């Protein structure tokens with residue numbers, strides 16, 4: 449029984465890292481309104497649509513890449 453729990457915990461951590469590892473680290477985004485990771489948002493600079501997961505959030509606005517951030 450305990451072994452099963454351990455395996456489950458390891459799998460959970462692997463899944464968490466798989467999905468969480470790609471998130472861009474943005475220091476002050478904690479207070480931003482939370483959207484679903486796959487929601488499409490428009491880049492403020494070039495109007496490209498990217499998922500929230502892939503976007504860069506600066507001052508509450510979304511950008512498709514670092515090149516577009518102010």
Ligand SMILES: [Zn+2]
Nearest residue numbers: 491494512516
């Ligand atoms: Zn852009």
